[in-house]
Amino acid sequence: MSDKKNIIICRCNEVTQEEIEALIDQGVTDIEMIKRLLRIGMGPCQGRTCLPMVISILARKTGKRPDEITLPATRIPVRPVPAGVLVGEMESDGNEE
Amino acid sequence: MKSRAEVVIIGGGVIGLSIAYHLGKLGVEDVVVLEKKYIGSGSTFRCASGIRAQFTDEANIKLQKYNIERWKRLSDELEHDINFKQSGYLFLATSEEEVEVFKKNIKLQNRLGVPTRLIGMDEAKEIVPPLNTEPFLAGAWNPEDGKASPFHVVYGFAKKAKEFGVEICEYTPAVDILVEKDEIKGVKTEKGIIKTGIVINAANAWAPIINEMAGLKRDFIPIKPYKHQLVKTEPIAEGQIEPLTCPPAWNDSYVIQDGEDGGVICGTGLEKLTHLDDVQPTYDFMREVLKWATKIIPALKYVHVVRQWAGFYAKTPDSNPAIGRIQYVDELYIAAGFSGHGFMMAPGVGEAIAELIVKGKSKVPLDWDWYDPHRFERGELRSAAFQIG
Numbered sequence: 355m356s357d358k359k360n361i362i363i364c365r366c367n368e369v370t371q372e373e374i375e376a377l378i379d380q381g382v383t384d385i386e387m388i389k390r391l392l393r394i395g396m397g398p399c400q401g402r403t404c405l406p407m408v409i410s411i412l413a414r415k416t417g418k419r420p421d422e423i424t425l426p427a428t429r430i431p432v433r434p435v436p437a438g439v440l441v442g443e444m445e446s447d448g449n450e451e
Numbered sequence: 452m453k454s455r456a457e458v459v460i461i462g463g464g465v466i467g468l469s470i471a472y473h474l475g476k477l478g479v480e481d482v483v484v485l486e487k488k489y490i491g492s493g494s495t496f497r498c499a500s501g502i503r504a505q506f507t508d509e510a511n512i513k514l515q516k517y518n519i520e521r522w523k524r525l526s527d528e529l530e531h532d533i534n535f536k537q538s539g540y541l542f543l544a545t546s547e548e549e550v551e552v553f554k555k556n557i558k559l560q561n562r563l564g565v566p567t568r569l570i571g572m573d574e575a576k577e578i579v580p581p582l583n584t585e586p587f588l589a590g591a592w593n594p595e596d597g598k599a600s601p602f603h604v605v606y607g608f609a610k611k612a613k614e615f616g617v618e619i620c621e622y623t624p625a626v627d628i629l630v631e632k633d634e635i636k637g638v639k640t641e642k643g644i645i646k647t648g649i650v651i652n653a654a655n656a657w658a659p660i661i662n663e664m665a666g667l668k669r670d671f672i673p674i675k676p677y678k679h680q681l682v683k684t685e686p687i688a689e690g691q692i693e694p695l696t697c698p699p700a701w702n703d704s705y706v707i708q709d710g711e712d713g714g715v716i717c718g719t720g721l722e723k724l725t726h727l728d729d730v731q732p733t734y735d736f737m738r739e740v741l742k743w744a745t746k747i748i749p750a751l752k753y754v755h756v757v758r759q760w761a762g763f764y765a766k767t768p769d770s771n772p773a774i775g776r777i778q779y780v781d782e783l784y785i786a787a788g789f790s791g792h793g794f795m796m797a798p799g800v801g802e803a804i805a806e807l808i809v810k811g812k813s814k815v816p817l818d819w820d821w822y823d824p825h826r827f828e829r830g831e832l833r834s835a836a837f838q839i840g
Contacts, residue, residue, distance in 0.1 A: 384489050390491075393711065400758070430734075437684065437751050437755075438753060440737055440756060441738060
């Protein structure tokens with residue numbers, strides 16, 4: 355098996371499979387806590403890439419079924435938006451009106 | 452889950468877990484913490500992470516001066532990095548009247564040993580390089596204020612408490628408190644009864660429900676949930692907006708750079724009273740908070756917003772918490788209603804409550820009369836604790 359140190363699960367915050375497994379081995383098996391301690395799902399992609407993989411690692415290591423593990427909340431805005439657009443001062447990414 | 456414990460703490464937020472940790476440290480091994488969801492899920496994980504001693508009354512300043520000393524040592528004590536940084540709080544005045552108020556507050560803070568200074572806008576610009584200094588006349592700057600990671604603090608308290616033998620029961624709501632002739636006999640949960648003689652209500656916004664379980668009137672301590680939302684941006688370079696920066700006259704709006712990932716957390720004035728299930732973020736809030744944040748730091752216009760969430764300020768009528776013994780039921784204690792200040796107060800409050808239970812008194816400079824849970828029924832409100840956001 356490839357080196358878990360080099361397998362990136364959360365690309366936004368560069369979290370590896372090794373870090374996730376180490377935390378689970380320490381007894382942190384609630385996805386809400388894993389998310390917050392490693393900042394998985396808290397980057398710009400909001401967990402779209404990493405959370406399904408975290409759930410599968412967690413299921414494998416704890417013997418739970420993946421559908422027993424609830425997904426953490428997804429926050430708005432679903433896609434990152436410049437603050438200037440949200441206050442109506444800019445039209446789109448980075449361009450002023 | 453144990454069927455018998457010396458102490459049961461209801462509420463697994465930063466306050467409940469700090470109390471559990473300090474009880475364990477004092478040798479009370481038989482402690483159970485009941486949390487209805489996962490630890491930190493109520494208000495702690497939804498807070499903006501700020502820690503300050505810049506209050507406007509003696510009781511809160513003294514407690515927070517002590518707390519900052521505790522925060523400095525907490526990573527070592529918990530053997531877990533809680534990411535505490537003394538990045539300061541910078542309040543900004545927009546009028547001469549406000550400058551005078553700042554001066555008065557600074558005098559009181561200095562008298563109590565808090566080194567806040569009145570600074571000019573050149574210095575403010577050095578502290579927060581992208582600050583729009585033009586609207587402001589002066590700043591109140593305490594470099595000893597700071598921030599820490601709510602996630603790592605909760606985890607650190609819980610981990611160390613467990614090492615002391617504390618049992619933390621997540622997804623285990625308390626459903627009733629068994630009281631006979633004003634004495635506590637146990638706590639009923641969805642998973643069974645825990646026999647105990649001592650209960651601590653650390654449920655913050657949910658505390659009135661817990662008081663009612665013990666036979667008290669729900670409004671005996673009138674804690675109400677005020678929805679408070681936050682918006683967070685993508686990370687920016689470290690050191691740009693490190694302190695909490697707040698012009699109180701601008702709807703109590705503030706910005707602070709997250710100590711862990713460098714994203715900017717933006718907050719604004721309290722929203723109205725809501726109910727305990729309402730943590731739905733709103734676009735109205737997002738537009739309002741960003742309107743102020745981009746006035747404080749214009750360059751934030753070009754920074755992407757990645758996340759918005761909501762929590763509660765569990766607010767009492769004077770914005771001061773209720774901390775202490777409840778006289779109507781023997782061995783019932785409360786530490787709740789923190790009105791948005793629970794995270795920053797947690798180390799000292801946990802220590803004080805634990806010492807009160809074990810030793811009958813505490814060395815923490817916590818003014819028990821000021822925070823007396825019975826003050827509301829007597830109609831004796833304190834001066835409102837300085838609140839922002």
